[in-house]
Amino acid sequence: MRRAVAWRLLPTLAAVAVGVGVVVVQAMPEASAATGGVTGYATQNGGTTGGAGGQTVRATTGTAIHQALCSRASSSTPIIIQVEGTINHGNTTKVSGSSCNTAEDKIELKEISNVTIIGVGSGAVFDQLGIHIRDSSNIIIQNVTVRNVKKSGSPTSNGGDAIGMESTVRNVWVDHATLEASGGEDQGFDGLFDMKDDTQYVTLSYSILRNSGRGGLIGSSESDLGNSFITFHHNSYQNIDSRTPLLRGGTAHIYNNYYVGLTKSGINSRAGGKARVDNNYFKNSADVLGTFYTDAAGYWQVNGNIFDNVTWSAKASDNNPAGPNPTSNTSVSIPYSFALDPASCVPDVVTRTAGANTGLQVSNGSCTPTSPTGGPTGGPSSSPSSPRPSSPAPSSPTATPGGTNLSIGAGSDGSSKASGTSYGDVRDGDMSTYWSPSGTTGSISIKWGSATAISRINIREASGATGNIRNWRVLNGDTGAVLATGTGAGVISFARTSMNKVTFEITSATAAPRVAEFETYA
Structure with missing residues (x-):
């Protein structure tokens, strides 16, 4: 050896x-x-x-x-x-x-x-x-x-x-x-x-x-x-x-x-x-x-x-x-x-x-x-953050990108929902309502009747739950392809993609996640 x-x-x-x-x-x-x-x-x-x-x-x-x-x-x-x-x-x-x-x-x-x-x-x-x-x-x-x-x-x-x-x-x-x-x-x-x-x-x-x-x-x-x-x-x-x-x-x-x-x-x-x-x-x-x-x-x-x-x-x-x-x-x-x-x-x-x-x-x-x-091998060349084009540091959870929120008027579904929460609460423009999974992990999706091109989403956590979301993936709901991964809620950017459905998957959390709004932008 x-x-x-x-x-x-x-x-x-x-x-x-x-x-x-x-x-x-x-x-x-x-x-x-x-x-x-x-x-x-x-x-x-x-x-x-x-x-x-x-x-x-x-x-x-x-x-x-x-x-x-x-x-x-x-x-x-x-x-x-x-x-x-x-x-x-x-x-x-x-x-x-x-x-x-x-x-x-x-x-x-x-x-x-x-x-x-x-x-x-x-x-x-x-x-x-x-x-x-x-x-x-x-x-x-x-x-x-x-x-x-x-x-x-x-x-x-x-x-x-x-x-x-x-x-x-x-x-x-x-x-x-x-x-x-x-x-x-x-x-x-x-x-x-x-x-x-x-x-x-x-x-x-x-x-x-x-x-x-x-x-x-x-x-x-x-x-x-x-x-x-x-x-x-x-x-x-x-x-x-x-x-x-x-x-x-x-x-x-x-x-x-x-x-x-x-x-x-x-x-x-x-x-x-x-x-x-x-x-x-x-x-x-x-x-x-x-x-x-x-x-x-x-x-x-x-x-x-x-x-x-x-x-x-x-x-x-x-x-x-x-x-x-x-x-x-x-x-x-x-x-x-x-x-x-x-x-x-x-x-x-x-x-x-x-x-x-x-x-x-x-x-x-x-x-x-x-x-x-x-x-990991003693040199910076192998760092996963260099380059890391599709995993930017998330913005403040309250930041909102410019343009039209394409989630308004769209549909939604998910993997599970806690009692008293709804999939539709993430697209109603109301920060006082929210979706929460039945456990600490789960997924929530926005879907449209026809292919829609987006390049940014904004995950906004409900009051009192800011910082609960840790690790996540953004998926093309049509193909299952991973569009971005990272840590913490906020604005997430990725290559502009046309799809009928986009999914935000929470893979770990410090406590029960509460997503008040799942905004999508072109």
């Missing part, structure tokens, strides 16, 4: 076909390969630097990502791939070359090293297309959304895993990602973040994992025990049945994560696994820690966690919950430095920092989000 030293750029990439969506952004003759913001076990074993020091290219299709990998001088030539747009089966094909080994039904990082994939601009969404890491090392994946990857039904990809690693994988950092499904195994989905067959030195940080039957596993069976040294911190687990994670053998450090709605079980340490569980917040969940579904014992060290409305099942031969009063049954030594937020502030700080398109904010260890001082 190569150490954190200065990489000298190898010969520049060969001219890359514009038709597959690759653009060379910047070539740096020499750059630092300092680990930058890398944390946890990914800092060990020589560190994780991804594509630091390599050429930076832009990709807008899956084929372009593969093309960038295949156009390198060798399979270990460092490269930073900036990704923008929706990557799916329709724009992902196999590309051949001596420096790659790709496939058409997934993003294939196979038998390669020294690669960074980072979402930029209006965001990178891998739609029904998983990311597969096999026989590879020194990989960074940052600021991306991977959703609805299936192992059965159509289309299928990556065995149903959003991100899957297997077969001698070393040093991977996945950061500020959103990994989501739309159900469990019966609906065709598998794990969101799986590691097996000799995967080691991995960190998952500041990410959202939600709406899945399975959060992820470390080890595919009771005999697959060579996977180890995994860190999970400042992640948000929402509406997951189990496996947050499932740890078979090996060592995991799990700290400052926020768990809500774990319906069957949570951290499942078994077959000799050792989990150090520090300052996490568990809420409205069942059996959040223990050894479940086996008599092969696992172990845990617990410190400073909060268990808020957590229920525990009875002990049995194949069921050993750690609660209702969890105590340590092992000791786990951590070889790297880390700063712990108090568990009491974890719900707030994780909600404000985790997931794609949150500005790569991190906690300062005192419950306060802070912006990174540099790019």
Whole structure:
């Protein structure tokens, strides 16, 4: 495993076909390969630097990502791939070359090293297309959304895993990602973040994992025990049945994560696994820690966690919950430095920092989000804010663009509505009425009888709810395409688009959102 030293750029990439969506952004003759913001076990074993020091290219299709990998001088030539747009089966094909080994039904990082994939601009969404890491090392994946990857039904990809690693994988950092499904195994989905067959030195940080039957596993069976040294911190687990994670053998450090709605079980340490569980917040969940579904014992060290409305099942031969009063049954030594937020502030700080398109904010260890001082691989070239044409800083919630508000007289619908609120309240010109979803997330849409061109919307929060909206996406309601992403309500601009319906989707909030007006402008 190569150490954190200065990489000298190898010969520049060969001219890359514009038709597959690759653009060379910047070539740096020499750059630092300092680990930058890398944390946890990914800092060990020589560190994780991804594509630091390599050429930076832009990709807008899956084929372009593969093309960038295949156009390198060798399979270990460092490269930073900036990704923008929706990557799916329709724009992902196999590309051949001596420096790659790709496939058409997934993003294939196979038998390669020294690669960074980072979402930029209006965001990178891998739609029904998983990311597969096999026989590879020194990989960074940052600021991306991977959703609805299936192992059965159509289309299928990556065995149903959003991100899957297997077969001698070393040093991977996945950061500020959103990994989501739309159900469990019966609906065709598998794990969101799986590691097996000799995967080691991995960190998952500041990410959202939600709406899945399975959060992820470390080890595919009771005999697959060579996977180890995994860190999970400042992640948000929402509406997951189990496996947050499932740890078979090996060592995991799990700290400052926020768990809500774990319906069957949570951290499942078994077959000799050792989990150090520090300052996490568990809420409205069942059996959040223990050894479940086996008599092969696992172990845990617990410190400073909060268990808020957590229920525990009875002990049995194949069921050993750690609660209702969890105590340590092992000791786990951590070889790297880390700063712990108090568990009491974890719900707030994780909600404000985790997931794609949150500005790569991190906690300062005192419950306060802070912006990174540099790019994820030690240089500014890979920052998702450079460029960020479709994610401008929102204006004041009370600011109003010039022109006619096209929402007046239009129709509206949404994902859900809280009691006493209405979809139509967002287009009545009255700031005293509002729409609110039935939970803290949901979507509201404006629709017209014929295609209407707009380039700006203004989301105005009701009095007393200003600042509740955190992360959002603006979608073309006709195609599902992401027009813009960002944080906070206000004026949002994007490329002028004709559509019959525009949707504002709230993906996280500090409290129940209240949208008084959803204005649209040409």
